[in-house]
Amino acid sequence: MATIGNNDQERCLINKLPVEVISRIFEAYVGQTAISTSFCDAPIVLAIGAVCRLWRNVAWSTPSLWTVLYFVLTSGTTKTKVDLAIEWITRSGNLPLEIYIMAVICYPKINTEPLIFPLVDIINQHLGRCRVLDLNQLTSMTMSRFSAIEGPSLLEDLYIHPEDMDGPLTLGENASPTRLNITYVHLHLLIMNWRNLTEISAHGLRMSEIMDTLRLAPQLRICYYNCIESDSTSTTAGESTYQTHLKIEELTLVIGGEHGGDSNVAAFFRQTTFPNLDSCHIGWEHGTFPTQTFTSFISRSACAITMLTIQYNLITSDDLIRIGKALLSVEYLSITPFHNTRYNGIMANPHVHLDGFFTALCQGSRSKDSILFPSLCDLDIISHNAFNWKLLLILCDSRRHNPPQLTTSTTEHISQTRIGTITITRVVYATDRTVIDHSLHASDESDVKFLPGDLIESWETFKDLLELGKNVRLNLSVDNADNNPADLFDLSYRKLCGTSGGPPDVIRQNEMFEIWRLQNAGVDQDTCTLSV
Template sequence: MACCDWKVIALSQLSYTSYCTANGTCSSCKELSALEAQIHGTISNLQGLLQRHQSKKTELNHTHSRIIQRLPPEVMSTIFHFCSPVTFRNQLESERYEDVFASLYLGGVCRTWRHLAWATPQLWTHLVILRPFFNRPERVSLVLEWISRSKALPLSIYVSVYENEKHIDGGPPPSHRPLLDALSACSARWRDVDLKIPTHFLRYLFQRVHDLDRIDTLRLRPGITSRREFRLFDGVIPSPHRVVASGLLLKQLNLDWSRVIQAKADDFSVEDCLELFRCAPVLEMCELVEVGYSMSFSALSPFVHENLKNLSFDSIDTGEDFFSAITLPNLTHFSYDKHGHRCDNPALLPFFLRSTPPLQKLELLNVEFSFEDLEALLQAVPTVSHLHLTMSPDLYDHDERKQFRDPFLRHLSQSPTDILPALRTLEFSFHVYDHVELPWKCIAGIVAPLLANDDDPRCRPLKTFRHESSTSKFYIRKT
């Protein structure tokens, strides 16, 4: 029968200072010593009873538990494994780490589960280290124990700490180094690594690694871009498949780009972007964010990249120098976003005519085209099945009973399929600064002519229309 009326026994009263002038030989002191001996004996007996009580509860759990408790350990271990974060990369992007600590939650259920969780190395392959872990020696031992439980399996590691860059020459503070040393000691097992730490932390860490052969994904995000001359890797050079770099220059990233198939880079110049493509011949997907101005006063050397299929280009400039130099004959997904305010035609037409890519999805955001320029551009990419444009702010005046004022939509709805014959998805969004609302009554007038009779040989296979503004979204799909 369970005991519910537990009382807290305070043992602090056992601590006292004796002022006996007879050095504890008086009768009262002798009696007190005898009582203390009995108390210590009782405490020892109680500890033994509690251990037996715990063991008996474990036995009862096996005797009376549900079926899950009677499963073989190897089956339970497999079930536990499904609790581990299989989408660790996505969690790192959203900075949600709850599932990473599933092993601790499982171990807190009962002794059997704890022993089983501790003995399942797959539960300990994801490690998240935040700022409180640094400069606390006891946390270093916890990290070492966590790593040891993963045995020899590959590790996914996320480290995030913000420190002032003023100590860059001296490296990280001494109090922070034991944890970085613990991480470098297991570098041979790094697989997915996301380091959101200052530049001098990165340099200290990579100077001490001894093996990076297992790295698949490498995210380096120091936050503040350093213009200092240095090479991040010293001796051991990683050769990952996926790279994310934010706050670092290309010349500082002296990694092996020959196996990189996916890359994201912030704040690169046009020259750095082109050099990245030259260094990464098997690159298939690339996201370039806040691309800067070209530093060259002469035309850039042209370059053809045969493998790139997906390119997202976000620039503070028009990017004309970049698109004048690059040719991408196998591009299937292309997104162009003029960072900040809208601009005129970024001269994409020559790029498309030169590349003749089998483009499937085209996004042109924060770009203002004349109807003639947009028509010519879309005629150069007839394979596009998904088009996403930033909507003109005067579109809100459209009415379901009036003719479209927007010439592109009017042409798209009334003309044969001389442009976008394969269009299946049409998507519009307002620029964030326009604060324009599209009345719901306009939707039918915009969409109905596009969803023409399927028997018409001139009909586009349009199935989906999407619209998004700062305060509303809607989605229409033809069935």
Template sequence: MRGCFQNLLPLTRPSQNGTVVQTESTLIDAQLDRATELVEGRGDRGFSIPTAANITTQFLRALSFGDAVKDVNIELTGVNLLPLEILGDIFLQALRSADSSERDSCSAPMNLSQVCRHWRWVALSMPTLWSSLSFSFHPRRLKTWKKLVHLWIERSGEAPLSLFLSHHHHVITQILAPCLPRLSYMSVYLSLDTIYEFLSTPFTNAISLTAVDIVHHDSVRETLDRTSKFVSSLPALRRLTWHSASSPTAFLGLSLPSLTQLTLHAPVPFDLSCAFLSKCSSAVHIELHRIQGPSQLMAPVKRTILPSLEFLLIHALGDINLLAFLDRFTFPSLQTLSIRPRSALSNHQSIDNLVERSSCEIKTLCLLGPLLEAHSVINYITRLSLQSLTELHITASRILDPVIKTLTCHNSSLDVLPNLIKLVLGWCATTDGVISEMVASRWGQSSAAAACLVSVNIEFWPFELLGSYYEPGHDQDVLAFESFREHGMAISWRSSLSM
């Protein structure tokens, strides 16, 4: 069946597509604690969820590589003693944890069905295992392909469907038409060759389609315009991800008041991005990754209130003032702000003004970009309007000692970010011992801050000598980091040379 049809779980956004049943590990653990007591009473070994899920995953991977089950040195007895509901949850978890690069073209649920009669019965009784459809169509195998797709749809029962399309054919339209009301997530790869076939599908019947990911193979204006028309026709659309090399002018002219989440990987003029965002009145999560200079002279500032927006990412493509973007909006619910400028940031007062007029508390701040200098970073983290931060991400040109020393607590009223619990620092070029001293001042019983760091991630920047780069010497820092980790802190570090 290679190249005909695959079932691939949505690894990039499993928590958002809404089609694969997600079972919280804590809930499974609680159920398994009760199940383990039964298992231990009937044999000499019990199975925790890592053991059971690992066994399932190993079988799945062995079958994906074409290995015989008898060659895998694992016992199934303990796993098969688990209640059916728990085993089904483990199947879902194992499928999510198996890397797609390790799978053969035979679909993962099929592999589970081949292990033993009991596993086949459980797999066939779980429609959600069969609810993700990935099409890789080949005309020479049309007959086999159609049978397999029909089998998948039949086994999915009435479960919401996830659809992954990298090719399109009129046969796909025929097969999917009766299932469109069940479609809730779709990822599609579009080109000028496939756009007409794709749009022949009556997606107006997709009344449950709430999330769509679109990748454009080309930048032909006709493709972008037709895709924009398709987006506007979806009655239930709430979450959209759009990738294109050219600015989707027609899309930016749409009004999508029901859209709650947008991720836009496309060059967008400053003025058009402001105008488009102003029409997203229900937005909760917005990512604009490639804002460029205005397409025309900027109109006078007219502020728009987006009452529900909690997450905003604005990354510059050209030399523009991203803080001027913030001057055009009020975000009463804003909690996370990510900024990536292409020029040195100025007018830091814009952040204070935004927080003041929005009456919001920003909890997470991400400052990214090679042109962020130490004085600019310090200007941000010392602002009174940002002292509510609990999470800070900084990736600057080079993070030097002054930035780290500003973050170091001394049990004084001058300490910054007293509520910080998570810290991510990229491109650190600091003196050995400076970072570990800062971390120690914010952790454990010796912490001088109101809250203690619980998660730290450090990337050291290599130093250059005679045109070559070398690993930085941070023996003192690393020794302290190892001690922090031994005592329970979630801390990690690496050199950018090892990336």
């Protein structure tokens, strides 16, 4: 690349372009990079301005380059950086702003936060222009400097995750965001207008405050609540707290911590009616699921839920069967332990026995009315229970797009199945001698006895499940609770080779077996080993 000297600068093509064109080039270059940078680094717009005087003048006079401010308060923050942030805001003209302020760990904050008071005061003056306001890990000492917005407000997204909050954040009646994300912010401390709110994510509310959000925000469509506190009104179903909400489509209610019991779950569903509910995610840490209350809620709401996620602590097969009979519209079903085994090693509750539900779910029938979750398309289950893998064939056969024909073969039935994805993780409570990993070779005779039990029981079922994979995405695995899940087909292949000999010719010649063999780094059919 040729070097452009000072005498050549006037001949540089970009310098011959109109200022308006240069500024548009800068806008395209900067894009969203300002969101991912902070004043710990040099924002890209400052790098542009450092190239030459012309570029600096263009960048400094293009307001659209200065509409996103990401400021991180650290123990190394200086007055110069604060002044730069203030100048940044003034260069944005009258355009909508996105303001992100985060205080990383720096103590005592009583000495560091006052550094940004001048910046907060400037933001407060331009608060009506803020389209996004994100206040993260600040204290009430800083947030108390905000005052009610005077005049129109552009606020759409509000994120409040304080270090502590014992005083109000006053944004006023004109502040009416559409999306709200709060953590440990009690509602009486948040002064704003709720009338336009369509999405809320709230962690740490009391149950009574959750009910208040339903009352305050008539336009709510998407709700995520993680309730950890209990209060006197949360367990009393009365006329004063009963809420019918006509707009809510997606609900997530995850109740963990000390107060994450079934009484709070029951209280919520006893006091609410959501006729338009489409997606429901329920999780609880203590107690059994209040099935009667939940099915009454479904009946009262007359809602057509298509997505149901249950993160259980204690639940029975009978509970799930009752829910399956009440919810005929569910297309996606997920049943997992409250703590997801795949990520943190917490094992599924050994006292939860879902064998009966699995059998009932997979039960074939000529009558759609007797099938659990008859509209099911996608299934995700984590359980410690042994699973009869052959039942998956019946599950898919019993849920077809077309009515069952008595003369049609099972294979043809399955080709018409509604089922798209089946994900099942079986958690094995293994002894120290049990091995679940991807590196175990079945050619070692001594290794076979260390494999878990209740895998695919025969070569015939192995073949049928591979055939099922033509039409259904199968994610079947076995997990040792603190390891990465191992593929069910891999483990079953090794065990079948050790207990039943190599695959018979009908398996070797099967098209899907050959595809599986090639996809799994090669299966040596002569020695019956799986290379990884």
